[in-house]
Amino acid sequence: MTTGAQVPVPPTTASSDWRRRALAAVSDAGLRSRVLAVVLALVTAVPVVLAAGSDPFEVYRAMLDGSFGSTLAFADVLNRADTFILLGLGIAISIRSGFFNVGAEGQLWLGALGAAVMALHMPGPSWFVLVAALVLGFVFGALWSGLVALLKIAFGVDELISSLMLNYVAILLIGYLTFGPMKAYRAGQTETFEDVELPSIFGNRLHAGFLLSLVAVVCIWLLLSRTRLGYEIRTLGASADAARYAGIHVNGVVMRVALIGGGLCGLAGANAVLGVQHVLLSEFSPGWGYTAIAVALLGGLGPVGVLLAAILFAALEVGATNMQFTAGVPASLGSLVEGLVLVFFLFSIPLTLSRVRAFLRRGPGSAPTVAGETD
């Protein structure tokens, strides 16, 4: 890849080549390795449970009970899942285009801020404020991510770095606001906005945010598989060179993807404050934006996969919290299993790749070549 007199392209295409290859491996990994990863993670956690002095069988049953055991528990799972779904979709669509945005956490916080600002200050009927709050949440998230895309397009800043750094900026910004200008009677949080909330559906704790996330799943599926932009996203994600060859305006696609992906993450933030918390806290998210990267990867970067992976992770977290009460093992067991799932899943990929590599090594050009002949 040369630069200079040519049409401007994002200068990081060469460096993100290995990322593209790695992600192709992630998306191509079969369902079997995903299921296997979950099983292995649950098995590996057994010694930990034993060390804590509990019966693993009891603990897992308590987790299952606490997530799928009752309508109420399942409603909690879906309420948590919608956050993961929206975040996972936002991350998946970014990565599918080769835009390696790890700023979901920051976009989530900004989205929550946008929603809180609207809910606190917008006059009008509550349904109107609700819609306005969701919209501003989307817009805030989109702009935060758009900033990352702008830095990449204009200055060639690697999005992996800038989006990660902006997460801290976002969290500290909301920290400042909730301890300063937006502080309520208690430091570290805003006034509550109980009257602006996502309506519950099916008459219980499940709120409309889950429907919202399902709509998002359908929209992203349509976008990726049925639209011209989706075609361009998939082309760019598979090969930046091919996208350039096809006359695709790479920067334009990157920007649009950043806005859509960041918007979805922002919507996740708006959804969380409007559906469950009804207040903006300085400790709003425990890192959902990072967990959602695992969700997006485990979901194979596709909308339906993300939906399923999000429900799995939500069940692990909610189930673990409930299990803490009944079985007495700390709820962080849920996070442990989440982490193990990802580790095993990612581990299963190099295992197959290494077989390919071993095959290639027998060939001539595959050993560590230092200089190629052709250039």
Add this chain to the structure above:
Amino acid sequence: MTRRFGPVTANDDVDLDVHVGEVHALLGENGAGKSTLMNIVFGSVAPDAGTLEVDGEPVGWPTTRQAIERGICMVHQHLMLVPTLTVAENVLLSVMWTENGRRMSLAEASRRVTEIGERHGLPLDTSALVDDLSIGEKLRLEVVRSLLQGEIRGGLRVLILDEPTALLTRQEIERLFTILRNLAADGTAVVIITHKLNEVMEVSDRVTILRDARRVRTVPTSSTSPQELGTLMVGRELRPRRVVHSTPSGPPVLDVLGVTVADHHRVVVDDVSLSVRAGEIVGVAGVAGSGQDVLAECITGLRRSTSGAIILSGRDVTRVDRRDLIENDVAHVPEDRKVDGLVGSASLRHNFILGLHRWDEFQRRGWMRGRAIDQHAARLSGEFEIRTRGIDQPAQTLSGGNQQRVLLGRELHKAASLIVACGPTRGLDIAGTEYVWNRLVEQRDRGAAILLVSLDLDELLALSDRLIVMQGGRLVGELPAGEADPERLGLMMGGSAPVAVAS
């Protein structure tokens, strides 16, 4: 001292021996296996079979470290230096220990570099940053480093240089050659990889010609001529020339006027003008990196020229968006179908509309028209006789020939007025090559203007109605089809023939 190895299937059964005190040139076109062969000797590529002897004794295939320990060093085509470190620090990186096993200090590395520099006439400022050195100085540093590595192991016995002259000025080349001959006189065997005929004649004692990964011949340089070397390098076995050449008289479709491209302040295309008429195939010959690929990128809108103009059917397209070009007037068969012409992981359906995906036929207001796309893909699969399980099959699972048919099918479907084909038969077998050739001639006879950029002289000679030769970014010659032959082209490409211009 002799190094012998063979049979090596990586390089198909190549034997080579290099003697003490000689400069041995390894001559061949790109992809002939020169670098691979030397990387094997240096230990950075492992061979499948074959043996290596040093000083008459068989030794195992080395790792890079073992090679260096035996006094075998290599200066790679892309210099292996850390630009942000100084000269002495770069040396210290690869020469960590002294003869008696002590850790080398920066001061000692610096002193010894200066010492070697004085002894061999290779002066270097050891405290200068590598980034600030000229390319000639960097190369000098690589040579000095190799000498020091050799000195510590009791003498540099083999020095391999992979196309060292590519970026040097004439004066620097002459100095390098003097140094190489002095090294040889001191008892080092020097191997220089090149595809430039005049350099072989100038510096080497013996020359081994490689073609298609095979050794063609090893001859003493004094008993050969550039003409002979050119023929041996390019090969005699011409594929049947079955094309009837045309002499069109219509107005030009493509006019390139004084196009210059600078890349990082280096001129890679220098004031090139050419024109292609409707119904004409113009071939562009030149060794790889002569600027022909950059020129093709300019014409197809992948890159902007620094100055000059490109006129397509009377319209100035110098600054026109590539999208506009490829959707209407230009078909482009790119150099490496696997890199940009196809999306390997995507289906044939996806690939058959790559670049055409904005056509109204395939999308309406941003929504893709699935049925139309499927029909298009199925029709072209049939028309171009692509062996496939169906349009869902990923492109990368097709054979090379079938992949090229997908690409060709898509591009020729445009019925564009200009076709820019870069190495359209690269990696194809005889049958695949013939298929592509026939299709291109068909397009020419339809009235398309075709610019054929190729490293394959047989292909250029078989298809071109007119040939243009580029060297070092400049257009150095033009020949009508009837006057071109491989010897003549080889000489012009290597820059050692009187330039013949006919028009």
